[in-house]
Amino acid sequence: MCAETTETHDYRDTLNLPETDFPMRAGLPKREPEWLSRWNDMRIYTRLRAKAEAAERPPFTLHDGPPYANGHLHIGHALNKILKDMVVRSQQMMGRDARYIPGWDCHGLPIEWKIEEQYRAKGRNKDDVPIIDFRQECRKFAEGWIDIQRDEFKRLGITGKWSKPYLTMDFRAERIIAEEFQKFLMTGTLYQGSKPVMWSPIEKTALAEAEVEYHDKESFTIWVKFRVATPGDLEGANVVIWTTTPWTIPSNKAVVYGDSFDYGLYEVTGTPDECWANVGDRFILADKLAGDVMARARLEDGQWTRLRGVSAEELSGLSLAHPLAGAEGANGEWDDLRDFRAADFVTDEEGTGFVHCAPSHGMEEYELYRDLGMLEQVITYNVMDDGSFRADLPFFGGKYILSRKGGEGDANKAVIDKLVEVGGLLARGKIKHSYPHSWRSKAPVIYRNTPQWFAAVDRPVGDGQDTYGTTIRERALRSIDELVTWTPQAGRNRLYSMIEARPDWVLSRQRAWGVPLTCFTRRGALPTDPDYLLRDEKVNARILEAFEAEGADAWYKDGAKERFLGNDYNPDEWEQVFDILDVWFDSGSTHAFVLRDREDGSDDGLADLYLEGTDQHRGWFHSSMLQACGTIGHAPYRGVLTHGFTLDEKGNKMSKSLGNTVAPEEVVKQYGADILRLWVAQSDYTVDLRIGPEILKGVADGYRRLRNTMRFMLGALAHVSEADRVAPADMPELEQWVLHRLAELDHKVRTGYAAYDFQGVFQALFNFCTVELSAFYFDIRKDALYCDGDTARRRAARTVLDILFHRLTTWLAPVLVFTMEEVWLSRYPGDDASVHLEDFPDTPAEWLNEPLAAKWAQVRRARRAVTAALEVQRTDKVIGASLEAAPVVHVREKEVLELLKSVDFADICITSDISLTGDPAPAEAFRLPEVDGVTVVFERAPGEKCQRCWKILPDVGRHAHAGVCGRCSEALG
Structure with missing residues (x-):
């Protein structure tokens, strides 16, 4: 008996329609804090460690480079911490014991500077405050920002040992930093020297290269005449030098030339108005640069001529007079003849072919005269720690190179005016060039000769750990090539070239907030004397014991010298050093008090990965390498990953003044942390990353597509049970093809995560979800899932969906930590349930089916x-x-x-x-x-349209149930 097809029936309730409470709209900004609270209550990080210990998993340690505890997070912080979190989570889910101990850099000038600013605002003088009180204020300031930053990092979904982070200002850490410094002391690597270092006059301290950034600066340029004082044909002629630092002329001790250049003797034959040259003046210049110099002196063609060539041999016999020699009121300050010799750092690309040397303010000049054994003759101490000339320097005493706010001081103008007055200037101008600035005060820095403490990078360490070499430099260069894996590989080249060419490490800073250089010097001895430094293990032990109990403040307490020297030494014979350690030594030592000292550190004291921005090749990667090579003989890490900087959507550097910054807090408020994490995952972190409103909109759109994929699976898997499971061999080809793709993806995901290729992993999963699943497999199987009865085809599809669910949620969990938790709990609710306690499921190799x-x-x-x-x-x-x-x-x-x-x-x-x-x-x-x-x-x-499945078929209406096709009639029973 056939049913009538003209009658309309509602078969909606007979369909297997999706059932899920998983919302289409994510509501991440509101819901993410709920999951954070849940994870905190579950103590999920502790449970992961217990699970790993029980299974005896191999460890994986990502050592956290410490951010500075002095302000709210910026988008670069978010990028860095999210990358680290994706590494840790993916390694954990691939079967490792992935430990992550967050940490903070707490000492140093940025915090000290903030406290000084507060003092200045209140009219207080830092020097009037007892040093321990001042240090306590710095400590309190850092503590406040640590709490703020910790909450901001956790809000991004970062997992780790938040209950016990590492802090460089913890007493235990300060003790170990001092202990690491003492190793340099005891092995002979430490020495005190006087050489030019980058100096911040505003902050009154030496700076390391890592504390310097380069910005354009407009500088004075001058062409200065040094008169030939040697009797003969060239007597009275002028060797002309060019410099962009007029303030260094009072400290000039020499002039150098290139012995392979062609030089000539030039004479002025005519002069225009307003010119400092006179007819008959003779100048010795590099032939290649002579025309440019004459033009700078406002001399036109025809107003000067080349008399003859001047050979390097002829130059070598000359002596020069300083342009201020014999000046009235100079009190003989510059009357000594200047040294004149060849040097290999002279070029004929710009300038005059001659370089004026002030070895107190330039490394190349310093090294030249150091190697000649002439430092005593050429070193000056004309510039004070605030960038002013010493008070008794004729003409210039008390003049400042920089103003107190970091702008142009009055020293350059004073020098130029005096040179004009004595006839020592040939030309002047201005140049805009890249110039070093302090990254904290943003003020220009200078090179200044000052006594500092150094770690020698080419001196044999003498600790017997010679597998990678006997010096710090040798050990570092060999570690780079033999111990460390670089992601991307270009990072290797950058650090290698830096360490290959770097000078000795300046360890000392003339500040107050940090770990002091815990050493003593013999009063009256010279730094070159063998007994200048006190090296005594018992003294060291007393210092370390005090630091462990009281922190580094113990160094500054009354009676500290007597306490540490004990009865073994006469305190009157020893000076206590009060410089503090470069904060890069602090952070470079973190491997010692995190990886080696903590129970949850690294089993062998090494990190599997250091991960920071590319600027840390001259920062943390660099200082950690040097510090470890000086104490354990090799790098403290087996892997280094570097990421680029964050830019706005147009590729411009972010700046508050331009209004193009993107604050993580604002992104999280608008979109949720998972969107920010997704931006990181889909970006190529090896180059600079762009972010802005339009980019984030695109990320959010991609997120919605992924969310819909997960929602479809949840809906289709409602009420699924083990009884529904079908063996792969019994599945239709389409399902077997999906399993094949999962086997391929399993390999892609695991190798990608292992290589930290998050972009590759995400793109593969996103394309699979949106193209192969949503637009192909799901589209095809909707009909069977919704309309089939209890068929083998529908059971196979649901089996595959279950397999898909477990892989996609876990594979995406390291990226979308909140969303995948929501997806997981939609199927597996419970107080102890979490996707982050799961591992990536094993995927059978037999699923691969290339034919x-x-x-x-x-x-x-x-x-x-x-x-x-x-x-x-x-x-x-x-x-x-x-x-x-x-x-x-x-x-x-x-x-x-x-x-x-x-x-x-x-x-x-x-x-x-x-x-x-x-x-x-x-x-x-x-x-x-x-x-x-x-x-x-x-x-x-x-045919007719089936009122249940909507297919148009000839057999509709010819079955027991009205208005349906044969398949639907059978499903209706």
Whole structure:
């Protein structure tokens, strides 16, 4: 008995429609804090450690480079910490014991500077405050920002030992930093020397290269005359030098030249108005640069001539007079003749071919005269710690190189004016060039000769740890190539070249907030004397014991010298050093008090990974390498990953003044932390990363597509049970193809995460979810999932969805920490449940099926031609849905035709029917250029529309249930 087809029935309740409470709208800004609270209550980090210990997992340690505790997080902080978190989580889920101990850099000038600013605002003088009181204020300031930053980092979903981070100002850490310094003391690596160092007059301290950034600066340039004082043909002629630092002229001790250049003697034959040259003046210049120098002196062609060449041999016999020699009121300060010799750092690319030397203010000049054994003759002490000239320096005493706010001082102008007055100037101008500035005060720095403490990088360390070499430099260079893996590889080249060319490490700072250089010097001895430094293990032990109990403040307490020297030494014979250590030594020592000292550190004292921005090649990567090579003989890390800087959407550097900054807090408030994490995951971190409103909108759109993928799976998996499971061998080919793709992805995900290729992992998963699942597999299987009864096909599809669910949620969990937790809990609710306690599921190798994959590549290729043909009909409003079609597909190649006939191609193309033929295609057939050999002729599907599945089939209305097709009637029972 056939049912009537004209009667309309509502079969909606008979469908297996999706069931899920998982919302389409994420609401991340509101819901993410709830998951953070839940994880905190679960003590999830502790549970992961216990799980790893019970399973005896191999450890993986990412050692956290400490951010500075002095302000709110910026987007670079967020990028860095999110990358670290993705490393830690992915390594944990791949079977490692992935430990992460966050830390903070707490000492040093930035914090000290903030306290001084507060003092200045209140009219207080730092020097009037007892040093321990001042240090306590610095400590309190750092503590406040640590609490703020910790909450800001946790809000980004960063997992770690937040209950016990490491702080460089903890008493235990200060003790170990002092102990690490003492190793340099005891092995003979430490020495005191007087050489030019980068000096901040504003902050009154030496700076390391890592504390310097380069900005454009406008500087005075001057061309200065040094008169030849040697009797002979050249007497009275002038050797001309060029410099961008007029303030160094009072400290000039020599002039050098290049012994391979062509020099000439030039004479002025005529002068224009307003010119400092006179007719008859003779100048010795590099021939290549003479024309430019004359133009700078405002001399035109025809107003000067070359008299003859001057050989290097002739130059070598000359002595020069300083331009201020004999000046009235100079009190003989500059009357000594200047040294004049060849040097290999002179160039003839700009200037005059001669370089004026003030070895107190330039490293190349210093090294030249050091190697000649002439430092005593050429070193001056004209510049004070505040950048002023010493008070008794004739003409210039008390003048400042920089103003007290870091701008141009009055020293340069005073020097130039005096040179004009005595006839020592040939020309002057200004130049805009890249110049070193303190990254804290943002003021220019100078090179200044001052006594400092150094770690010698080329002196044998003498500790017997010679596997990688005997000096710090040798050990570092060999570690770079033999111990460390670099991501990207370019990081190796950068650090190698820096360490290969670097000078000795300046360890001392003339400040108050930090770990002091815990050493004593013999009163009256010279730094070169063998007994200048006190080296005594018992003294060292007393210092360390005090630091452990009281912190580094113990060094500054009354009676500290007597306490530490004990009864072994006469305090009157020893001086206590009060400089503090470079904060890069603090952070460079973190491997000692985190990796080696803590129970949850590294089993062998080394980190598997250091991960920071590319600027840390001259910062933390660099100082950690030097420090460890001086104490343990090699690098403290096995791997280094570097990321780029953050820029705005147009590729510009972010600046508050430009208003183009992106604050992590604002992104989290608007979108949620998962969107920020997704931005990191889909970016190429090896270059500079762009971020802004439009970019974030695109990220949010991609997130919604992923969320819809997960929501579809959750809906389709409602009420699934073990009884529904189908073995892979019993599945349809389409499901077996999905399993093949999962096996391929499993390899991609694991190798990608292992190589820290988060962009590659995310792109592979995103494309799989949106292209292969949502737009292909889900699209095809919706019909079976919704309309089939308890069929093998539907059970197979749900088995595959369950397999997909477990892999996608865990694979994406290191990136979308909040969303994947929400997805997981939607299926597995419970107080102890969390996706972050799971591992990546093992994926059977037998799922790989290359012949099947090749077949389905052909199927999908042919499907594209059909769907494109139907889209034309839909656009032209011939049909509203693909189920209204029953196209005829002409397939030229017999093998492809047979292949398509072996599958339910109509089901795959989501049509009610389809005809496959090898007949030649008519001219009007649809052709898709990229799918050669497959053409499509549109035909409408014959029959009636099934009121349950909406397919148009001839058998609708001929079954027990009214208005449905045979498949649906069977499902209705």
